[in-house]
Amino acid sequence: MLIVKKFGGSSVANKERIFNVARRCIEDYKAGHDVVVVLSAMGDTTDNLIEMAHDxxxxxxxxxxxxxxxxxEQVSVSLMAMxxxxxxxxxxxxxxxxxxxxxxxxxxxxxxKRVDTERIQHELDSRKIVIVTGFQGVNKYDDITTLGRGGSDTTAVALASVLHADKCEIYTDVExxxxADPRVVKNARKLDVIxxxxxxxxxxxxxKVLHNRSVEMAKKYNVELVVRSSLTEAEGTVVKEAAKMEKLLVTGVAADANTARISVIGVEDKPGTAFVIFNTLAKNNINxxxxxxxxxxxxxxxxxxTVASDDLDRALEILNENKxxxxxxxxxCNKNVAKLSVVGAGMMSNPGVAAKMFESLYNSRVNINMISTSEIRITVLVDEKDIEKAMNAVHDGFIMTE
Amino acid sequence: MLIVKKFGGSSVANKERIFNVARRCIEDYKAGHDVVVVLSAMGDTTDNLIEMAHDxxxxxxxxxxxxxxxxxEQVSVSLMAMxxxxxxxxxxxxxxxxxxxxxxxxxxxxxxKRVDTERIQHELDSRKIVIVTGFQGVNKYDDITTLGRGGSDTTAVALASVLHADKCEIYTDVExxxxADPRVVKNARKLDVIxxxxxxxxxxxxxKVLHNRSVEMAKKYNVELVVRSSLTEAEGTVVKEAAKMEKLLVTGVAADANTARISVIGVEDKPGTAFVIFNTLAKNNINxxxxxxxxxxxxxxxxxxTVASDDLDRALEILNENKxxxxxxxxxCNKNVAKLSVVGAGMMSNPGVAAKMFESLYNSRVNINMISTSEIRITVLVDEKDIEKAMNAVHDGFIMTE
Structure with a gap:
């Protein structure tokens, strides 16, 4: 079996943790498997380097x-090999x-764009554990690039894909x-599969368990992911294609306080005005x-x-300039709002989900500002102060009663 | 003009020094020259990394x-570019x-083995200052190598050679x-050329100003070096081929306390005994x-x-095993000895140098244990406690009276 294992920066933050990761990888190696390990930079290294640069x-x-x-990452991988x-x-x-x-x-x-397998395969063939720097690539100018947030997850998925790995394990600090977020919703429970x-x-x-880009890539190349803890032996959650799994009505509840609401009042009611407004914002990279x-x-x-909180000031500026x-x-505008979403492949064929969500929120006296839906998601905008109460109400309404 | 400039780790140890180096390079750039900069790792970085590895x-x-x-070095060069x-x-x-x-x-x-010029030339052609990591290479397996002590000097010389640079400046913390070592010999003076x-x-x-390997390479490819200070504007010392320069009788006086004397007594006096002894040591990497x-x-x-002090114990062990x-x-054996040498291309055609050296030592009551000579060097072994006195005596005997 060929296993790709990815460990984040906190898992390799010091000598003890590095040896902990080494031992976990060696277990698989000694069981006869081929092991490829992807690592992020140690602990706060990246932040410290950014600080040096900014200075x-x-x-x-x-x-x-x-x-x-x-x-x-080059420091992490060489120390891990040692x-x-x-x-x-x-x-x-x-x-x-x-x-x-x-x-x-x-x-x-x-x-x-593409990942060569020759060198890794050569090292695996000579029965070495191969430790690869996450987060980085090389572009057509032979210059070094980074992949942005969650980049090491993407590296692991890319390698699992091109190497036809049997497993791609993403190790993190949760199980x-x-x-729902267990720090907020006390009845939250771990999913076996999603x-x-x-x-x-x-x-x-x-x-914040997995970054979108790595999940998109896993979906595209059908790489089965396992999200699990680097601290315990717990089984973790498998991320894979829907066809293979039983469906829950609602899989999870998520909250996002990094959001702000903008209202533009008294816009001329003629075709194209909305388009012009959103086009102006899009041209300025505001989602x-x-x-x-x-x-x-x-x-x-x-x-x-709604826009991301960080974009609020800039969005207001642009709107005012073009008023x-x-x-x-x-x-x-209003900064004190948060998004609350329920997600589940099961809701596609189940029209009562929205009603049930609204009922849960009504029962706990949470006011809904805006509503948005997709095939497998319902999102409502609520006051930020209500978000914890709302999460628990909606979570318990769906997940506990199933 | 194409100028290669090499700065050591202490010259880029912090923000202020990095900007100091940047400004010195920019002066040449603004004068219209092409500038290639070679850097070592910042301050204690290499030592700290070695410590992490050993741990x-x-x-x-x-x-x-x-x-x-x-x-x-990759950290140094990126920060310098910034x-x-x-x-x-x-x-x-x-x-x-x-x-x-x-x-x-x-x-x-x-x-x-060889150094490509295409990328550097391309960047110079687009009028950029090019900053290259010293001390490192890539081998035929595509693995990263380091060049050992003085490696960044060698990088600078190699680049100066393949780029046909007009100047190769090695910046250091002396002028x-x-x-002779100015900390020991108070009359020591800077050479314009050597x-x-x-x-x-x-x-x-x-x-310890330049490492041998870089000087060997400079000689082989006829790269004219300039050794100068990164802290002052002083002219520095030019290192170049003899033909182009006036000859001093003696160019410098050097001491080396990292030495120990071994005597083997009562060896059978027949052909080959000396060969067998030194061959046994050589096989064990003892010079x-x-x-x-x-x-x-x-x-x-x-x-x-004599052997290097560090090799003494091992040399004695080997000799005893094969006694x-x-x-x-x-x-x-005796650890408390030091080598004192006078060096100068002028002594080839000047038979009185040895006699004068011995006279200077005699006058200051320094006892000579052993003597060794080459075409441009005379070395004597003296007691370690006499080395400072001996250096001053010999230095002043030659250099002050010329």
Whole structure:
């Protein structure tokens, strides 16, 4: 069996943890499996390097930042190889140049184009554990790139895909994917299995276990993922294609407080006004989420929508600059809102889910500001102060009564 | 003009020094020159990385150590590029993979085989300052190697050679090459010019300004070096071929306390005994330096020689193990000795140098234990306690009276 195992920065933050990871990998190796390990930079290394860079040049070019940051993973992988060698197991560390992990050119946010397997396969054939730097690629100029957030997960999935791995294990500090954040919802429980689509909806809604890009890639290349803890032996959660699994009505509940509502009031009620507004925002790289349009007074309409909290100031600025052209009479906003979502492949064939969600929220006196739905997700915007109460109410309404 | 400039770890140890180096390079750039910069790892980085490695595995494989250590230079070069960009000068950092600095396979002590120029030339053509990681290469397995001590100097010389640079400046914390160590000999003065051979003799005798391998390479490819300070604007010392320069009788005086004397007494006086003794030591990687042979009692001879202090215990062990086979009756040793050498291309045609040296030592009551000479060097072994007095006496005898 060929197993790809990915460990994050906190799992290799010091000597003890490095040896802990080494031992877990060696278990599989000694059971006769081929083992490929993907590592992030140790602990706070990446943050410290970013701080050094900002101290020298706050506007450092991303090309040089990537050159700097990728040293972090190279330190992790070489130390891990030394640890395994200290435990008498042959191991070799490889960086993105040595594997040849070809990426797009975009520094700081590159994507894999193709990944060579020759070197890794050669090392596996000579019965070595192969330890690969996560998060990094090489572009067509032979320059080093990084993959952006969650990059090491993506590296693991890419390698599992091209190597036709039997398993791709993503180790983290939680035991798997939960029906809701266990720190907020006390009845939250671990899922044994979840579909790619459900995982994507949960990830984009603030469940920080796996990054979207790695799940998208796993779905595209049908790589079965296992999310599990690096601290315990618990089984973890399998992420795979829907066809193979029993369906739950609702798989999970997620909250995202990183959201703000903007309302533009008194917009001229003629075709294309909404398009012009959202096009103006999109051109400035501001993503708009839930949209609600209502009829206003005297041939005008009001449009409300949500943006990420970080984008709020910039969005307001752009709207104000273009106020006249966009025929906006007034702009209001609210930062103290949060999104609450239920996700589940089961709700596609079950029209009562929305009603049940609204009932749960009504019963706990939580006011709903806006609503948005997809085939496997229902999202409502609530006041930020109500989010904990709302999560517990909706979670218990669905998951406990099933 | 194309200028290669090399700065050591202390020259880039912090933000202020990084900007200091950046400004010095930018001066040349703004004068219209092409500038290639070679950097070592910042300050104590390499030592800290070695410590981390030893903590995890005291017998870490050199292949993994090289993978680890080379991150140090990658950090320096990317931060330097950011600093130059902060000063509005286009710059790009390159590691050994990106330049393609092909080396032999030997980890920890590799040598350059050939160095590609395409990438550097391309960046210079687009008027960027090019900043290259010193100390590192890539071997035929696509693995990262390091060049051993003084490796960054060698990188600078190799680049100057393949790029046909007009100048190769080695920046250090002293103002150039001195006639003797200025901390010991108060009358020591800076040389304007010195030959490769003189520099080689001085370097191997303990003048720590340039490492031998870089001088050998500079001589082989006729790269003119300038040794100068990164802290002052002083002119420095030019290292070049003898033909081009006026000859001093003696160029410098060097001392080396890292030496120990071994005497083997009562060795059978027949052909080949000396060969067998030194062959046994050589097979165990022990370098023997000055050798003195004298007739002993009753058909035997005594042989004295020096080794590096670090090798003394091991050399004694080997001699004792083979005492019978080597027909040695007795072994004695002395750690408290030091080598004192005068170096100068001028002494080839000047037979009085040795006599003058001995006179200076006699006048200051320094006893000579052993003597060894080459075409441009005379070395004597003296008691360690006399070395300072001896250096001053010999230095002033030659250099002050010329």
């Amino acid at each position: 020298i040049n706050p506007d450092a070019k991303k090309r040089e930042l990537d050159m700097l940051l990728t040293t972090g 640890a395994m060698q200290a435990l008498d197991v042959p191991a070799v560390s490889l960086n993105a140049f040595q594997v040849m992990m070809h990426s797009t050119s975009r520094y700081g946010n590159a994507r894999f 798997g994917v939960y029906t 579909t790619y689509d459900e995982m994507l909806e949960l990830a984009s809604l603030g469940a 708009v989420d839930i949209i609600l349009q209502s009829v206003g007074r005297e041939g005008t309409k009001d449009i409300s929508f 006249e052209r966009l025929t906006i009479q007034e702009i209001t | 995890i595995n005291p017998d870490a494989k050199k292949r993994e150590l090289d993978m680890l250590l080379t991150t140090g 600093a130059m960009q902060a000063l509005d000068v286009p710059a790009v950092s390159l590691n050994a993979f990106q330049v393609m600095m092909h080396s032999t396979s030997r980890y920890g002590n590799a040598r350059f 150039g090459v001195y006639t 030959t490769y051979d003189e520099m080689l003799e001085l370097a191997s005798l303990g003048a 023997v330096d000055i050798i003195l042979q004298s007739v002993g009692r009753e058909g035997t001879k005594d042989i004295s020689f 019978e086979r080597l027909t040695i009756q007795e072994i004695t």
